[in-house]
Amino acid sequence: GEDVEQSLFLSVREGDSSVINCTYTDSSSTYLYWYKQEPGAGLQLLTYIFSNMDMKQDQRLTVLLNKKDKHLSLRIADTQTGDSAIYFCAEIYTGGFKTIFGAGTRLFVKA
């Protein structure tokens, strides 16, 4: 079946690192994604990783992919108050072309 699971809340202090975790079920997914949703705004792609990669770094963001355990994580270094948002893990389900989303992790950054 299609399922993406992630923890619902994370609270960190400004300047600390944030790590948001996700597990997925479709082992043949080609791409895995992190989308960000800020209050009152639509979802925007934050970063993605191709399934043949273990790690991808993009400025303050580090994505780690463990295909064996079907585990994806997003690390945000030096978290800022502007990073407060909901972060959605997503995968392209290879049964078709639909993208399946997790329930989202709400990140709270305390000043």
Added chain:
Amino acid sequence: GAGVSQTPSNKVTEKGKYVELRCDPISGHTALYWYRQSLGQGPEFLIYFQGTGAADDSGLPNDRFFAVRPEGSVSTLKIQRTERGDSAVYLCASRIRSGSYTGELFFGEGSRLTVL
């Protein structure tokens, strides 16, 4: 347009009424998706169009929900005999089909439907 446009941004209706929600995707994007997002949940897949045809409508919850994309651009999501449980934000997204393909979805800001 520059982004995905959805109208109306807010719709309040009474139980049993008919509702149409419109999505205008990014020009040149051949793939169009509808999702539904309930409070505290992630986007739930409803239907996906490639061009004019519905390539995957497996997420439509029942036959009260229907979507069309007659000319391969604008799409309309139609909900008949609305129920209170249909209250949610309906998100539209589009995606470029060819070229450098990462599967990125571009989302509109959604249409918030409230059924009283």
